[in-house]
Amino acid sequence: MFSCKTSPEVGGMGHSVKRKEDARFLHGKGNYTDDVKLPGMLHMVMVRSPYAYAKILSIDKEKALAIDGVLAVITGEDLAQYNLHWMPTLLSDSQMVLPTDTVMHQSQEVCAVIATDRYIAVDGAEAVDVQYEPMQAVVNPFKALDEDAPLLRPDKEGQKDNHIYHWERGDKAKTDAAIAAADVVVKERIHLPRIHVASIETCGVVASYDKDTEKMLIYLTSQAPHAIRTILALVAGHVGLSEEKIRIIAPDIGGGFGGKVPVYPGYVVAIAASFLIGKPVKWIEDRSENLVNGFARDYHMDCELAATKDGKIQAFKVSTLADHGYTDSSANPSKYPTGMFSICTGSYDYEHAFAELDAVYTNKAPGGVAYRCSFRVTEAVHAIERMVDKLAAEIGKDPALLRFENFIKKEQFPYASPLGWSYDSGDYKATLEKAMEMVGYDEYKKEQAEKRAQGKLMGIGICTFTEVVGAGPSKDFDILGIAMFDSAEIRVHPTGKALARFGTKSQGQGHETTYAQILAEELGIPYTDIEIDEGDTDTAPYGLGTYASRSTPTAGAAAAIAARKLRDKGKKIAAHLLEVSEDDIEWEVGKYFVKGAPEKSKTIQDVAFAAYTNFPPGMEPGFEATHYYDPPNLTFPNGAYICVVEVDEETGAIDVKRFVAIDDCGNIINPMIVEGQVHGGLTQGIAPAMYEGIVYDDEGNVLNGTLMDYLVPTAVESPHWETGHTITPSPHHPLGAKGVAESPTVGAPPAIANAIIDALYPLGIKHLDIPITPDKVWDAIQKAKAEA
Amino acid sequence: MAKHKVTMTINGASVSAEVDSRLLLVHFIRENLDMTGTHIGCDTSSCGACTILIDGKSVKSCTYLAVRADGANITTIEGIAADGTNHPLQKAFHDQHGLHCGFCTPGMIMRSIELLETNPNPTEKEIRWGISGNLCRCTGYNNIVKSVQQAAEEMSKEKEATV
Ligand code: FES
Ligand code: FES
Numbered sequence: 044m045f046s047c048k049t050s051p052e053v054g055g056m057g058h059s060v061k062r063k064e065d066a067r068f069l070h071g072k073g074n075y076t077d078d079v080k081l082p083g084m085l086h087m088v089m090v091r092s093p094y095a096y097a098k099i100l101s102i103d104k105e106k107a108l109a110i111d112g113v114l115a116v117i118t119g120e121d122l123a124q125y126n127l128h129w130m131p132t133l134l135s136d137s138q139m140v141l142p143t144d145t146v147m148h149q150s151q152e153v154c155a156v157i158a159t160d161r162y163i164a165v166d167g168a169e170a171v172d173v174q175y176e177p178m179q180a181v182v183n184p185f186k187a188l189d190e191d192a193p194l195l196r197p198d199k200e201g202q203k204d205n206h207i208y209h210w211e212r213g214d215k216a217k218t219d220a221a222i223a224a225a226d227v228v229v230k231e232r233i234h235l236p237r238i239h240v241a242s243i244e245t246c247g248v249v250a251s252y253d254k255d256t257e258k259m260l261i262y263l264t265s266q267a268p269h270a271i272r273t274i275l276a277l278v279a280g281h282v283g284l285s286e287e288k289i290r291i292i293a294p295d296i297g298g299g300f301g302g303k304v305p306v307y308p309g310y311v312v313a314i315a316a317s318f319l320i321g322k323p324v325k326w327i328e329d330r331s332e333n334l335v336n337g338f339a340r341d342y343h344m345d346c347e348l349a350a351t352k353d354g355k356i357q358a359f360k361v362s363t364l365a366d367h368g369y370t371d372s373s374a375n376p377s378k379y380p381t382g383m384f385s386i387c388t389g390s391y392d393y394e395h396a397f398a399e400l401d402a403v404y405t406n407k408a409p410g411g412v413a414y415r416c417s418f419r420v421t422e423a424v425h426a427i428e429r430m431v432d433k434l435a436a437e438i439g440k441d442p443a444l445l446r447f448e449n450f451i452k453k454e455q456f457p458y459a460s461p462l463g464w465s466y467d468s469g470d471y472k473a474t475l476e477k478a479m480e481m482v483g484y485d486e487y488k489k490e491q492a493e494k495r496a497q498g499k500l501m502g503i504g505i506c507t508f509t510e511v512v513g514a515g516p517s518k519d520f521d522i523l524g525i526a527m528f529d530s531a532e533i534r535v536h537p538t539g540k541a542l543a544r545f546g547t548k549s550q551g552q553g554h555e556t557t558y559a560q561i562l563a564e565e566l567g568i569p570y571t572d573i574e575i576d577e578g579d580t581d582t583a584p585y586g587l588g589t590y591a592s593r594s595t596p597t598a599g600a601a602a603a604i605a606a607r608k609l610r611d612k613g614k615k616i617a618a619h620l621l622e623v624s625e626d627d628i629e630w631e632v633g634k635y636f637v638k639g640a641p642e643k644s645k646t647i648q649d650v651a652f653a654a655y656t657n658f659p660p661g662m663e664p665g666f667e668a669t670h671y672y673d674p675p676n677l678t679f680p681n682g683a684y685i686c687v688v689e690v691d692e693e694t695g696a697i698d699v700k701r702f703v704a705i706d707d708c709g710n711i712i713n714p715m716i717v718e719g720q721v722h723g724g725l726t727q728g729i730a731p732a733m734y735e736g737i738v739y740d741d742e743g744n745v746l747n748g749t750l751m752d753y754l755v756p757t758a759v760e761s762p763h764w765e766t767g768h769t770i771t772p773s774p775h776h777p778l779g780a781k782g783v784a785e786s787p788t789v790g791a792p793p794a795i796a797n798a799i800i801d802a803l804y805p806l807g808i809k810h811l812d813i814p815i816t817p818d819k820v821w822d823a824i825q826k827a828k829a830e831a
Numbered sequence: 832m833a834k835h836k837v838t839m840t841i842n843g844a845s846v847s848a849e850v851d852s853r854l855l856l857v858h859f860i861r862e863n864l865d866m867t868g869t870h871i872g873c874d875t876s877s878c879g880a881c882t883i884l885i886d887g888k889s890v891k892s893c894t895y896l897a898v899r900a901d902g903a904n905i906t907t908i909e910g911i912a913a914d915g916t917n918h919p920l921q922k923a924f925h926d927q928h929g930l931h932c933g934f935c936t937p938g939m940i941m942r943s944i945e946l947l948e949t950n951p952n953p954t955e956k957e958i959r960w961g962i963s964g965n966l967c968r969c970t971g972y973n974n975i976v977k978s979v980q981q982a983a984e985e986m987s988k989e990k991e992a993t994v
Contacts, residue, residue, distance in 0.1 A: 061925055068933025069921040071868015071908035075934065078867035161862075162853065243872040243880055243968050244934045297870070297934030298968045330873040551932030551969045719928045722971030750877035750966070758959040758972040 055564030059715035064555040073295040076247040079262045081323040088164035090153045090171045092146035095180035095406040095743025103172040112163035118154040119143040132372035140311045147369035148408045150335040155312045180406035180743035184366035187403040195404045205404040212385045212462045213397035221358035221395040225349035229433045234812045236736040237338040244297020247327035248310045250317035261291045266303045267588025268293040272580045293578035299550035301413030304374040335748040339414035341366040342422045348430040354445045358395035365402040373411030376520040382418025383511045385462035389427035390509045391449040396461035406743045415727045415788040417512045417591040424508045428793035466679045474769045478683035482703040500690040504798025508790040512782045513596025513678045528673040529597035530584035531605045535666040537655040539648025540572040546586010547598040548578045553716045565606030567633025592782035601672035603777040608668040613650040619659040678773045678781040682706040684794040690802045695821030699762045707769045709781035720784040726761045728791020736814045837901040842910025850897045857881045859897035868908040868937045879965030882938035889945040908937035919982040929978035931969035
């Protein structure tokens, strides 16, 4: 296990120090975007489409403008005068800021009302009279490619049907041959439905343009403020918004989970409105706007897993249909339109794999962001982990044993996966053993046999996942061409206290504490003496932001390396102060001393003071360092999760009895925070497994666009989570850390699904798509009984 | 829009204002009084981010008109402890890592104050049901439950000490 190098007072890695950011939140003094109030600020409210697909015949602003306090109604035609009515998506597709002629999904922005007050803006939005001519919407993605399906994007040159792109990885011929020759092949179509991150704070913006200084100040709910600044400059450069004049401040953020990575049309309209009117404009989404205008997942995956009759896995093939809505606005790296989906071969050692994906347009909201997971890893893990269980059931082998027999072994790392990744480290066997021991696997197996004999439904589900997080490396990963590095800038003041700034942005992860702990570890300055600052593009170094578990792998590494640069400089200063040669100086956390004479020493604080007051002749004064870290590889956190459920045959109700999560995220910065992140991630794992899913009717209407019917788990639905760790440090990360906050969201759904299906297996039920709700279980039971 | 004069006590101070009949209490508090610790997370009374105390009872202030609060005694997160001090629930949420992004936290704490007022020694199940009108998307609730348990213990000790 990990042993701490620093004292609790210094609070370096491995200490569960309490969070530095808590006080302001506990006292109601957080500063979220909706808390920002600027003099003369106006409010914006969107008029949205009731139809999923319709022509706009007319927009009559008159009645709205007649309301006292309504200052403007902005339409697509208005923006078109400045060529701002379309914007590029992160994957170089195009998205309407406001439409000029057609709406493409229900709740799409139609026009914006600007008023002196929130309530008046709503009155204005009600008074705008929009005439539509509804058209038959394409809702089912499998019908999007039918001959007679309407062409949804005739605006795109060369677009002949609703197909967006085809992607593939691996050797199709060899994989097909291995599947054809195998003893056993299990097949399943697995759907991961549309879900929404539903952070409790919705998205919003306050844009404030100053006509005299030409500065555009933007408070934004953004996980990636620097990248957004560049994108804005690229999109709106032609109207005079130049990058040095744009300042984005991402203030406190009330949860992100991927939903605050994209640029939403509302942001752009508010910014344009402030630019045109010259006053601050605030736009805050309401909850339904939030739930209906973005999504994660929506992959339909046809899976085939081939094995010997003993269960040695030989090949995996997955063909996916992805429903992207009316534009591909997936938040993925440019060269990876399907994100890291090719991690779908999982934690197992076999030779042949092939993955392909076709993406289509439909009349649904765009999105394709994460839901607390690295780019498309949840889909990949769900596919392989369900299939491995299906194989185990098919050949009648214990799913734990089947996994042990197929795991990549500890000695095989770095492991070249069949679809091209180089897994950095792991000890899958030890991790699963630990989970089995903690849950008491063998006893549950016995109990299950007894319960089954009594006709009771009990299931045990395992998931042994491998994640892939921490993008870059920049040679492979970029967002619209911007390399996915991240940064840290440290300033140690003369009194030995420090300020450090980062290109990332916390949304609750606790960066103000964990980054300070990294610096405490590297410099020996107590974490309480280090201020952390992020999110202001005028002050922080450039970085790509916080999502896909990349903060610790990238910015955390940057902090360590910048600190080591400081330590090197400090060594020269210490040698000067102690009047010895640099070669005679040794470092121990917090101080330099003379080799063989430890009583002759200088603390890091002494050295910091000397850097401003008494530095060696010829040395550049000051004690500051910056590093931009471009990782050599991704990191591969992994884990073994076990879930025990009971299902009530009469009602379909599912009772999660136990859930044990053993994570291996490498070295740990703050165990308390890691545990907290795992808890939160697990609840965002049970959510899609059992409760959440955005439901559309045949007309493209969203049927559950409020928190009344989109079921975010409460404390009652959230089980008591049991957590633990194995530690296999990342060999290439300067701190041996890997990132953790998304692993549980990735690993929990298959563990839960596997447990429920294991419970139902005696009835002949072999697969259910998530969310597995009581009514779905009840229906399946009735169907199984009727068939039996 | 008809205006109404309302007078109420908020965190011990008397406040009078002319308000529109349709103004929600949460907006009155956040925008007219500039106390932004009370948050808004939904429009269907589902999330509890806006929870405050009205005459000692926890209420979702997004579902309450400001005019209806005329004469009421209101407490928000800003008013539960003197400056520089912590209510036992604030301390417990810090000790037990009961918050991540902090957006749900004021509502959770305000709700928990009434919960512990009416049930000073709740079981884990009673706590989970007791806060089931408040959503948290970050923490998975385990540590929120522990926070409420810690506060319950400390508050009963305090009470014993004063008896
Ligand atoms: S804001 Fe969600 S319940 Fe009041
Ligand atoms: S701490 Fe983020 S919503 Fe509860």
